[in-house]
Amino acid sequence: MKFGIQINEGPYQHQASDTAYQFTKAALENGHKVYRVFFYHDAVNNATRLAVPPQDDRNITKNWQALAKEYNLDMVVCIAAAQRRGLLDENEAKRQGKDASNIAEGFRISGLGQLIEAGIQSDRLVVFGD
Amino acid sequence: MSEEMMDDEEGVIKKFMYVNRKAPYGSIYALESLEVVLIGAAFDQDVSLAFIDDGVYQLMKGQRTSGIGMKDFSPTYRALEMYDVEKLYVDQDSLAARNLTADDLIVPVEVLSSAEMADLMEDQDVVLSF
Amino acid sequence: MLLHTVNKSFERNSLDACLRLAKAGSTVLLIEDGVYAAVQGTCLEGKLKQAMDTGINLCVLAPDLLARGFATDKVIAGINAVDYAGFVQLAADHSSVQSWL
Numbered sequence: 001m002k003f004g005i006q007i008n009e010g011p012y013q014h015q016a017s018d019t020a021y022q023f024t025k026a027a028l029e030n031g032h033k034v035y036r037v038f039f040y041h042d043a044v045n046n047a048t049r050l051a052v053p054p055q056d057d058r059n060i061t062k063n064w065q066a067l068a069k070e071y072n073l074d075m076v077v078c079i080a081a082a083q084r085r086g087l088l089d090e091n092e093a094k095r096q097g098k099d100a101s102n103i104a105e106g107f108r109i110s111g112l113g114q115l116i117e118a119g120i121q122s123d124r125l126v127v128f129g130d
Numbered sequence: 131m132s133e134e135m136m137d138d139e140e141g142v143i144k145k146f147m148y149v150n151r152k153a154p155y156g157s158i159y160a161l162e163s164l165e166v167v168l169i170g171a172a173f174d175q176d177v178s179l180a181f182i183d184d185g186v187y188q189l190m191k192g193q194r195t196s197g198i199g200m201k202d203f204s205p206t207y208r209a210l211e212m213y214d215v216e217k218l219y220v221d222q223d224s225l226a227a228r229n230l231t232a233d234d235l236i237v238p239v240e241v242l243s244s245a246e247m248a249d250l251m252e253d254q255d256v257v258l259s260f
Numbered sequence: 261m262l263l264h265t266v267n268k269s270f271e272r273n274s275l276d277a278c279l280r281l282a283k284a285g286s287t288v289l290l291i292e293d294g295v296y297a298a299v300q301g302t303c304l305e306g307k308l309k310q311a312m313d314t315g316i317n318l319c320v321l322a323p324d325l326l327a328r329g330f331a332t333d334k335v336i337a338g339i340n341a342v343d344y345a346g347f348v349q350l351a352a353d354h355s356s357v358q359s360w361l
Contacts, residue, residue, distance in 0.1 A: 026344035112169040119256040129361040257358040
């Protein structure tokens, strides 16, 4: 079965990102496919490479990166939500005249159409939020 | 990868429902949900919007936001028709609990009983919650 | 039939709204802060038992329950405890998933 995942909340503030990660991991480990993970609203902050959580806490961004690497997971950050919240890739930073980018490796920034497409292409779309 | 899948499933029309249970302005969910609806309209899917609980407040007539320094996005609900998004469903119990009727709302909607709303939800392929 | 997920027990009437609009034969999975509703003896117990009587299947995500200090033997009889793999399976076994956010 092919799943699409939508996440609405930022990491750490709410459990949504953790639950989405555990669900995605369990799906992949049990032989399912995950078509795409789409980060919306504050969930775009899952993709910052500048977060430094305490050493004894989980690192949600790194967890996603590891999962993406192992399973070739498509992790898409909504561009409109990302721009509002100051999350940029290099191209976007240049285009907007900003002096830095902060997106972590393994994530890509794209449009909301990617969420709709995930809904169309996946057998099930599961939303995690608060 | 996705090109091949698109070819396979070209012409597939799924039933998408956007479920709105949160009031506007107090949080960004209503606004960013509407942004998905507008982008999603380009995908020619069978789209419904459901307004339940505090979500019905999104459709209030006479929103004046100048005093809080935020953009009044309620006129966008009236523009949905131009995007061929015409199925707006409001939960009767949620209206009644808030001392509202369909006359208080900015757009024509279909008011549904619990049983009708339950049937409608059960009939969806993709449920996007915000 | 739908799989409903609910992540609040007492807040924001998510559980009430879900139980009012969930059809017989559908499944409601309590996750995150929704798991408190599955614990015996709270003011929500009657509501959940009534839901089960009307043919709604109730499940609770065990890792969330354990994290919050409740063992699965504290769960109301008839509510099934599942792990994340079980959550995935429930999503696969139902026609679509509605999250009550």
